[in-house]
Each structure stands twice: as C-alpha cells, then as structure tokens.
Amino acid sequence: MSRLPALLLCMLLAFACTTPARAQVGNDTAPLQFRDAAEEARFHALAGELRCVMCQNQSLADSNALIALSLRREVLDLMREGRSNDEIKDHLVQRYGEFVLYRPKLSGHTWLLWAGPLLLLLVGGGVVATIVRRRGARPVPTDEGQEW
Amino acid sequence: MAVAQLLPELAQVALLLALLVAILQGVLPLLGAHRGIAPLMAVARPASYLQLALVAIAFAILTRGFVVHDFSMRYVADNSNTLLPLAFRYMAVWGAHEGSLLLWVLMLTIWSAAVARFSRSLPMPVVARVLGVIGLVSACFLAFMIFTSNPFERLLPMPAEGRDLNPLLQDRGMMIHPPMLYVGYIGFVVPFAFAIAALLDGRLDVRWLRWTRPWTNVAWAFLTIGIMLGSWWAYYELGWGGWWFWDPVENASFMPWLAGAALIHSQAVTEKRGSFNSWTLLLAIAAFSLSLLGAFLVRSGVLTSVHSFAADPTRGLFILVFLGLVIGGSLLLYVLRAPRLEDGKPFAATSRETLLLLNNLLLATACAMVLLGTLYPLLADALGLGKVSVGPPYFGLMFLLLMAPLVALVPFGALTKWQRDTPRTPTAMLLPWAGLSLLLAVVAYFMAPQGALKTAAGVLGAGWVALGTLRFVWSRLRANGRFTPEMLGMVFAHLGLAVFVMGALLVEAQNMVREVAMKPGQVEDVGAYRFEFRGVQEAPGPNYMADRGTVQVLRNGSPLALLFPEKRTYAAGGQVMTDAGIHAGVLADVLVTIGEPLGDDAWAVRMHVKPFVRWIWAGALLMALGGFVAAGDRRFRRRPEASPA
Amino acid sequence: MNTPVPEAPRRALPIAAIVIGLVFLSLMGLLLYGVSQSGRADRDALPSPLIGKPAPAFALPVLHEPQRTVTLEQLKGQPFLLNVWGSWCVECRVEHPVLTRFAETRRLRVVGYNWRDEPADALRWLEQFGNPYWLVLADVEGRAAIDWGIYGAPETFLVDAAGMIRWKHIGALTDAVIEGELLPALRAIEGPQ
Numbered sequence: 001m002s003r004l005p006a007l008l009l010c011m012l013l014a015f016a017c018t019t020p021a022r023a024q025v026g027n028d029t030a031p032l033q034f035r036d037a038a039e040e041a042r043f044h045a046l047a048g049e050l051r052c053v054m055c056q057n058q059s060l061a062d063s064n065a066l067i068a069l070s071l072r073r074e075v076l077d078l079m080r081e082g083r084s085n086d087e088i089k090d091h092l093v094q095r096y097g098e099f100v101l102y103r104p105k106l107s108g109h110t111w112l113l114w115a116g117p118l119l120l121l122l123v124g125g126g127v128v129a130t131i132v133r134r135r136g137a138r139p140v141p142t143d144e145g146q147e148w
Numbered sequence: 149m150a151v152a153q154l155l156p157e158l159a160q161v162a163l164l165l166a167l168l169v170a171i172l173q174g175v176l177p178l179l180g181a182h183r184g185i186a187p188l189m190a191v192a193r194p195a196s197y198l199q200l201a202l203v204a205i206a207f208a209i210l211t212r213g214f215v216v217h218d219f220s221m222r223y224v225a226d227n228s229n230t231l232l233p234l235a236f237r238y239m240a241v242w243g244a245h246e247g248s249l250l251l252w253v254l255m256l257t258i259w260s261a262a263v264a265r266f267s268r269s270l271p272m273p274v275v276a277r278v279l280g281v282i283g284l285v286s287a288c289f290l291a292f293m294i295f296t297s298n299p300f301e302r303l304l305p306m307p308a309e310g311r312d313l314n315p316l317l318q319d320r321g322m323m324i325h326p327p328m329l330y331v332g333y334i335g336f337v338v339p340f341a342f343a344i345a346a347l348l349d350g351r352l353d354v355r356w357l358r359w360t361r362p363w364t365n366v367a368w369a370f371l372t373i374g375i376m377l378g379s380w381w382a383y384y385e386l387g388w389g390g391w392w393f394w395d396p397v398e399n400a401s402f403m404p405w406l407a408g409a410a411l412i413h414s415q416a417v418t419e420k421r422g423s424f425n426s427w428t429l430l431l432a433i434a435a436f437s438l439s440l441l442g443a444f445l446v447r448s449g450v451l452t453s454v455h456s457f458a459a460d461p462t463r464g465l466f467i468l469v470f471l472g473l474v475i476g477g478s479l480l481l482y483v484l485r486a487p488r489l490e491d492g493k494p495f496a497a498t499s500r501e502t503l504l505l506l507n508n509l510l511l512a513t514a515c516a517m518v519l520l521g522t523l524y525p526l527l528a529d530a531l532g533l534g535k536v537s538v539g540p541p542y543f544g545l546m547f548l549l550l551m552a553p554l555v556a557l558v559p560f561g562a563l564t565k566w567q568r569d570t571p572r573t574p575t576a577m578l579l580p581w582a583g584l585s586l587l588l589a590v591v592a593y594f595m596a597p598q599g600a601l602k603t604a605a606g607v608l609g610a611g612w613v614a615l616g617t618l619r620f621v622w623s624r625l626r627a628n629g630r631f632t633p634e635m636l637g638m639v640f641a642h643l644g645l646a647v648f649v650m651g652a653l654l655v656e657a658q659n660m661v662r663e664v665a666m667k668p669g670q671v672e673d674v675g676a677y678r679f680e681f682r683g684v685q686e687a688p689g690p691n692y693m694a695d696r697g698t699v700q701v702l703r704n705g706s707p708l709a710l711l712f713p714e715k716r717t718y719a720a721g722g723q724v725m726t727d728a729g730i731h732a733g734v735l736a737d738v739l740v741t742i743g744e745p746l747g748d749d750a751w752a753v754r755m756h757v758k759p760f761v762r763w764i765w766a767g768a769l770l771m772a773l774g775g776f777v778a779a780g781d782r783r784f785r786r787r788p789e790a791s792p793a
Numbered sequence: 794m795n796t797p798v799p800e801a802p803r804r805a806l807p808i809a810a811i812v813i814g815l816v817f818l819s820l821m822g823l824l825l826y827g828v829s830q831s832g833r834a835d836r837d838a839l840p841s842p843l844i845g846k847p848a849p850a851f852a853l854p855v856l857h858e859p860q861r862t863v864t865l866e867q868l869k870g871q872p873f874l875l876n877v878w879g880s881w882c883v884e885c886r887v888e889h890p891v892l893t894r895f896a897e898t899r900r901l902r903v904v905g906y907n908w909r910d911e912p913a914d915a916l917r918w919l920e921q922f923g924n925p926y927w928l929v930l931a932d933v934e935g936r937a938a939i940d941w942g943i944y945g946a947p948e949t950f951l952v953d954a955a956g957m958i959r960w961k962h963i964g965a966l967t968d969a970v971i972e973g974e975l976l977p978a979l980r981a982i983e984g985p986q
Binding site: 030031032044049051057058059062064097098099102103104110112113116117120121124125128131132133135136137138140141142143146147148 | 388497540562568635
C-alpha cells in the first residue's frame with residue numbers, strides 16, 4: 001500500500017518541473033523583458049549554467065518550477081545591478097550550495113569526475129599502443145586477399 | 149463468466165510455469181552440453197518456444213485487463229480509468245513498473261525463441277549453451293517479477309474507477325518507445341549468451357562468432373530506434389525543445405548503445421581476422437551487463453530521475469543481487485577462461501585493425517565517462533562529499549571531446565586495408581575531401597547568424613564523415629561496383645552519423661527562443677519568423693480540459709503554419725501538461741507553447757526556432773538502417789564448412 | 794597463425810583480472826549503498842549551506858496585518874522555528890497536524906513563512922485548517938526566500954536566539970523528525986539549563 005503514495009509523489013515531483021502550480025502569484029510568472037539582445041543572450045547563457053534546484057536535472061533556463069521563476073528574476077536583477085557572472089553564481093552558491101551549479105566546479109572533490117575519463121583515455125591509449133607495437137613487432141606482410 | 153474472472157490467476161500460473169520452464173531451459177541444456185548428453189541439449193529449443201507461449205499468454209491477459217477495464221486488477225486500476233482512450237489502454241500495459249517488466253520478459257522470450265528458430269547452422273552444444281544462458285537470465289527476471297513485482301495482484305474490493313495513466317505517457321510516441329528500446333536492450337543477451345557459451349566451452353570458433361554478428365547488429369539497430377524515439381518524444385511532449393538531457397535513465401540506455409557500437413566493430417575484427425577475441429567477449433558481456441545495470445537504475449530507486457519508477461528498497465536489493473550474480477558470474481568466468489582464447493594475429497601500425505582499436509578505445513572511454521558521470525552523485529554522497537550533481541554541461545563537453553577524434557578517424561577506417569597499409573594511400577584519397585570540408589566549415593562560419601564556431605564545427609564534422617564515406621563508395625564503384633550488405637550497412641550508418649552530427653551541433657548553435665507576454669493580435673519576430681498570437685480558447689479532450697492557443701507563424705512574410713499549443717488539465721489527477729504546437733520542417737522546426745494567463749487576456753507565450761533539429765532523428769534512423777542492412781548479409785547465414793578437427 | 798603468443802599477455806592478464814575485479818566490486822558496493830539510501834525520504838534534499846550562519850536579514854509584512862512589517866532583529870532574543878508553506882502546497886497539509894501539535898506544546902515560537910501565495914488564499918487556508926503560527930510572514934514575490942535558500946515547501950528552519958540558522962528540514966515534518974532531530978537541536982542550542 002505504501003507504494004502508491006510514493007508513486008504519486010514521484011509523479012508529482014516529475015510534474016513539478018513541467019507544470020507550474022495552480023496558484024501562480026506575483027509578477028514573476030510574467031515573461032522576463034530584456035533590454036537588448038546582448039542582455040538576453042547573456043541571461044540565457046548564464047541560466048543555462050545554473051540548475052533548477054527543485055528539479056533533478058533541468059537547467060534554470062528550461063524549468064517552469066516556482067523556484068525557477070523566482071531565481072530567473074533574481075539572476076536578471078543581479079545582472080542589472082552590474083554583477084559579473086561569477087559573482088552571481090557565488091551569490092546563489094552561498095544560498096543553495098554547489099548543487100545550483102549545473103557544471104560541477106573543478107575542485108578538490110570533483111577531480112575524479114573531470115580527470116577520470118582523461119586518465120582512462122591515457123591508460124587505454126597506452127594499452128592500444130602496446131598492442132599495436134607488439135603485433136607489428138615482426139615484419140608484417142600485406143594481405144592481398146582481402147575483400148575491401 | 150467464471151473463467152474470465154479468474155484470468156489474472158491463470159496468468160500468474162502461466163508465469164510460474166514459465167519460471168519453471170526457464171529454469172529447465174537454463175540448467176538442462178548447459179548440463180547436456182557439458183557432459184555431451186544429447187537429449188538434455190535437445191530440451192533447449194522446445195523450452196524456448198514453450199516459455200514464449202506462456203509469457204505471451206500472461207501478457208495477453210494483462211492487455212485484456214486494460215481493454216475491458218478490469219479494475220479488480222491493481223495494476224489496471226492504478227494505470228487506467230474509464231475515460232482513457234483504447235489506444236492508450238493497450239499502451240498502459242507497459243506504462244509502469246510491473247507491466248514494463250512483463251514486457252521485458254516477453255521480449256526476452258521472443259529473442260530466445262528467435263535464436264531457437266534461426267540457429268540451424270550452429271552445432272547443438274553451442275545452441276544448447278546459448279539458449280541455456282538465456283534461460284537462466286529469463287529465470288532471474290521471471291523470479292524478480294513474480295516475487296516482487298506481480299502485475300496480476302488483485303485489488304479488492306474492486307473500485308468503480310481507476311486512477312490514470314501518467315498523462316506524460318498518453319501519446320503515440322510513447323506507445324512504441326519502450327518496446328523498441330527493450331527489443332534493443334534485451335537483444336544484447338544474444339551476443340552475451342554466445343560469449344558465455346564460448347567461455348564455458350573454452351573455445352571461440354570464429355565461424356560461430358559470424359553467426360552472432362547479425363543479432364548484435366539488429367539489437368543495436370532497435371536500440372538506436374528506441375533511443376531516437378525517446379528523444380523525439382521528449383522534444384515534442386515536454387515542450388521546451390530539448391532533445392537529450394543526459395538524465396540517468398537516458399544514460400542507462402545510452403551506455404549499452406555505446407558498448408554495442410564498439411562491439412559491432414570489434415566483432416568484425418574478430419570474425420575476419422581472428423584478433424581481439426578476448427576483448428570482443430568482454431565487450432559482449434559488458435553490453436548486456438550495461439543493459440541490466442540500466443534496468444536496475446530505473447527500477448531500484450537508486451537514482452532519481454523524472455523517468456524512474458517509484459523507489460522500493462526491497463525491489464532494489466533483489467535486482468542488485470541478481471545483477472551481481474549475472475555480471476559477477478560472467479566476469480569471473482571471463483577472467484578464468486579468456487586467456488586461453490587469445491590468438492594474436494600480427495598487424496602493422498597502419499592498418500584497419502589499429503583504427504578499429506582506436507574506435508573501441510574512444511567508444512569504451514565515452515561509455516565509462518557516462519557511467520562515471522551518472523553514478524558520481526551517488527559516489528559523492530557515499531563518500532560524504534556533499535550533494536553534487538552532474539548534468540549536460542559535464543556530459544556534453546566530455547562527450548564532444550571524446551567523439552571529436554572518433555569523427556576524425558571514421559573516414560579512414562573503410563579506406564585503410566587490413567593487416568598492413570601505407571599511411572599515404574588513405575590520406576591521399578581523403579585529403580581533397582578534408583580540404584573541401586574545411587572550406588565548407590569556413591563558409592558556414594561566416595554565414596552563421598549566431599553560434600558561428602559551433603556551426604562551423606558541425607559542418608566540418610558532418611562534411612568530413614559524409615564526404616569520406618562517399619569517397620569509399622566511389623572507390624568501390626571504380627573497383628568492381630560490388631557492395632556487400634555489410635559495406636552498404638556501414639555506408640548508411642556512417643552517413644547517418646554525419647547527418648546526426650550536423651543536426652546536433654547546428655541546433656545547439658542556431659536555436660532561438662523568446663518568451664513574451666502576448667495579447668490577442670500581438671505579433672513577435674524571432675529571426676526570419678513572425679508569430680501572430682490569436683488568443684486562447686477552451687477545448688475539451690477525451691480525458692482532459694485544455695486551454696488552446698492559436699498562433700499563426702510566418703516565414704519571411706509568407707504563412708508557414710497555424711499552430712495550436714495547449715495547456716491540458718487531466719480529469720483524473722488534475723495534472724497540468726503543456727502540449728506544444730510544432731511545425732516540423734526539414735531545415736528547421738518551429739515550436740510554440742503557452743504558459744500562464746497573465747490577466748487581461750494576456751498569456752505568456754514561448755517561441756522556439758530550432759534549425760536542423762529533425763536531422764538528429766533522421767541521422768539516428770539512418771544509423772539504425774545501416775545496422776539492419778548489415779545484418780542482412782547472407783555470409784552470416786551461410787552454413788559454415790565442417791570443422792577441421 | 795602459428796606465431797607463438799609472446800609472454801607479455803600472460804602477465805597482462807592478471808592485471809586485467811584485478812582491474813575488472815576492482816571495478817566490479819566497487820560498482821556493486823556503490824549500488825548497494827545506493828539501495829540502502831533509496832528508502833530515505835529526504836535523500837534528494839539539498840543540504841543547506843546556511844547552517845551555522847546568520848539568518849538573512851529581512852523585512853516582511855505580516856499576513857494578518859499587512860501594514861505591519863517584521864524584521865529579523867525583532868525576532869531575535871529567543872529561538873524560533875520558521876516554517877515555509879503555501880496554500881498551494883499539498884505536503885503542507887500533510888504536515889499541518891504535526892506542526893499544530895508541536896506548536897501547542899509551546900516549546901518555542903513557530904513563525905509561518907507564507908511563500909509565493911495570494912494573501913487571500915493563505916488566510917482562507919489558515920481559517921479552514923487552523924493557524925498554528927505565532928506569526929505569519931508573507932513573502933508574495935519570493936525574493937527574500939532566495940536569501941534563505943528556500944526552493945520548495947514545506948521547509949522548516951530552526952533559528953537560535955542570536956539569529957543563527959541551526960537546523961533545516963526539507964519536506965513535511967513528522968513526529969519522528971521532531972523527536973529525533975528538532976528537539977535535540979533545540980536542546981543543543983539552549984545548552985545545559
């Protein structure tokens with residue numbers, strides 16, 4: 001019996017990110033007005049690098065959750081106050097934690113994430129090089145009988 | 149009628165019998181192959197057919213439950229109601245965990261039966277082992293389903309009305325996405341079972357490997373279609389124009405795809421040159437293991453995602469144990485037996501073997517990267533590093549970095565000979581085309597209204613792969629004009645890759661989005677497109693009430709499309725969903741969604757222009773076509789010559 | 794095909810075996826951890842970076858008396874609980890009886906933070922279900938909430954007498970959470986008395 005509420009909650013969570021709640025208030029639901037194309041472009045780029053903290057995997061730019069609407073307005077206001085992108089990100093990290101950054105910061109504890117694939121590539125490349133060297137150690141004839 | 153009322157119980161009996169048959173299919177033929185006892189091995193084929201019949205009966209009964217609104221079945225009551233249209237009732241069978249698991253098992257039995265039917269050219273011990281392994285996997289899934297996720301549980305007293313199928317799923321695209329995906333995922337059980345059979349036997353005979361290649365190709369092709377359908381569905385259903393989110397569940401299907409792509413290439417080398425035997429077997433194990441891992445991630449609640457089913461730790465534990473046994477067992481067998489199978493044929497540094505090694509290296513690293521990124525949040529949580537989350541900025545960047553070298557190497561593969569070639573030959577053939585691609589990229593760079601660098605990169609990559617592949621076609625035409633299905637398949641698949649690269653990079657670079665408050669009669673210009681908002685009316689649907697907007701779209705002044713974006717409120721649960729109005733075009737899509745009413749007849753309207761987005765799915769379809777065509781090569785089906793000893 | 798297999802692969806294979814074994818075991822271990830955590834209701838909750846830091850200053854109108862503004866300074870002096878809710882929030886209704894029971898013990902002041910809600914709807918909700926709050930602040934636009942790191946409802950903060958945030962709970966309060974987390978945190982603030 002306990003699975004049903006859990007299922008509903010999951011569905012609700014899923015919907016939270018695709019549907020605004022029914023009681024929308026304040027001017028925040030109105031679309032943001034941009035002063036010019038440059039501001040719009042900067043805003044979209046910045047919002048794309050921030051996470052909608054309510055939703056698991058949506059950027060601030062894409063989400064329709066309540067908090068996303070508030071945060072988008074906040075970001076625009078901070079932009080207009082003259083803050084740099086880094087300052088805006090710090091402002092949000094102070095309040096929501098690192099989670100709000102869509103791109104994990106390159107810091108001490110994310111080194112595995114960023115370096116891991118590179119290391120794997122290097123090790124794998126070494127293995128490939130060894131195999132190729134060993135297989136080609138003795139002179140290799142060309143294979144004339146191949147189809148293509 | 150009494151019998152009809154007891155059908156769910158009959159289905160459960162059928163499933164229990166299927167479990168029994170699966171166990172027999174697993175144990176007896178493997179024993180028979182080990183001891184050389186023919187009657188035991190002969191159990192394999194009939195057992196496969198019987199299992200299919202039993203599971204099909206259960207599936208049919210579940211379907212019937214939805215069609216006739218049998219709310220005494222808990223699963224039917226949870227996932228449908230009397231208002232749900234018939235088409236969606238058929239589809240609701242796999243709309244939630246228990247039913248989708250039944251679909252999974254059905255697909256598994258279909259593949260098993262297909263192997264039983266189309267394995268005439270294989271010696272009995274091989275067939276027995278392959279079907280035996282599939283039988284064991286099937287038994288595990290059936291056990292999991294019967295003991296933790298029974299789709300035929302009763303709900304008494306029977307409610308008069310059911311809940312609803314998740315409205316996000318009420319759509320035709322959703323009807324075929326899971327079945328296609330499952331056919332693909334599960335199809336990897338065939339090369340997997342074959343790998344295990346070879347390890348158990350202690351021999352890898354390339355003639356038998358040749359038999360598995362079409363199966364791998366077909367499974368991969370279906371998986372490509374399944375993933376493509378998911379992407380396309382998300383695009384038009386979720387309404388914000390995204391087509392891939394690197395969501396954990398999406399990644400769960402992408403990892404087997406990457407491993408499968410590597411496997412296809414590795415199998416080619418093993419079959420033709422007798423090299424990389426151990427690696428091919430390991431990849432076959434890995435591809436199916438990743439499919440199983442994917443099933444685990446979606447159903448165990450370990451990772452949250454908008455896709456995942458509800459969390460249930462006991463269920464998660466059960467499937468984890470099963471995962472551990474299957475993957476652990478296979479890997480143990482591999483580690484113990486694989487060394488015996490190595491056959492080191494020589495090849496020079498410049499050879500197709502080397503290129504395919506690099507192909508496998510890059511694809512395998514990409515697969516590992518996706519796995520790392522998907523599990524990293526869990527790892528960080530386990531190690532107490534706080535709540536980290538990994539999304540498209542990570543995956544997108546890393547994937548691009550790993551795939552760029554691969555894209556650069558693709559045209560060389562077909563033009564470089566096996567075993568030994570001179571670097572000069574393929575390079576000379578391709579150099580003019582590299583030059584042309586570069587030229588096209590530079591032109592694109594200056595012509596692009598925005599995102600010039602990405603546009604140029606897309607044109608360069610796509611042009612290079614396409615022209616390089618066409619150069620190969622030209623060489624063949626000049627040589628003798630003969631194309632084996634394998635070659636054709638490769639051509640289609642690589643062209644598909646080019647089309648995909650073009651679409652993916654260009655839509656990222658060129659897409660435009662604008663969100664504006666609009667009143668009826670207002671007009672907004674986005675690029676060359678003009679959007680005229682004509683207001684919103686109420687429009688009822690079969691099981692929902694919608695606010696339907698009307699938007700006229702013009703391009704360069706002339707009318708292009710009349711779009712009807714909707715905001716639907718579903719009767720059963722009150723969920724609100726946006727349905728985008730989309731005009732599909734070969735060179736660009738136009739998308740409109742309506743947001744909230746802002747009072748005074750004004751509405752929030754979002755407009756997207758997405759150039760080249762259809763190329764993404766066209767490219768994927770081409771790749772899938774390539775897989776199917778290559779599988780059709782008669783060489784794979786020819787009965788091999790008698791074994792020499 | 795008769796070229797003898799060089800010695801090196803024999804040595805390489807145990808390494809491969811070790812690598813495969815390590816990868817498999819760590820993967821299983823990680824997934825086992827994941828399964829053990831999956832039952833936890835708050836596993837998706839964001840840990841607050843504001844724990845142990847001063848609560849953000851604010852000046853918000855009172856829901857029942859819109860002309861009166863309350864600031865953080867005015868609330869200092871005694872610890873208080875800040876509960877974020879809205880009339881649109883389903884879980885808040887689930888939490889309501891638990892919160893009411895706790896408020897009735899008069900253990901500490903329970904301040905309501907009405908987030909992104911129509912004042913009329915909020916008042917109606919309180920009338921219908923009962924008002925457990927000592928005071929209700931109204932943040933219609935949701936601006937001040939960002940400073941608190943609020944991203945959904947219900948959320949609950951424990952603020953000490955000096956205005957430092959000491960504890961945050963995301964999701965509905967339950968008796969277990971109150972007994973097991975809130976009260977111990979409160980006792981830790983109040984110190985030996």
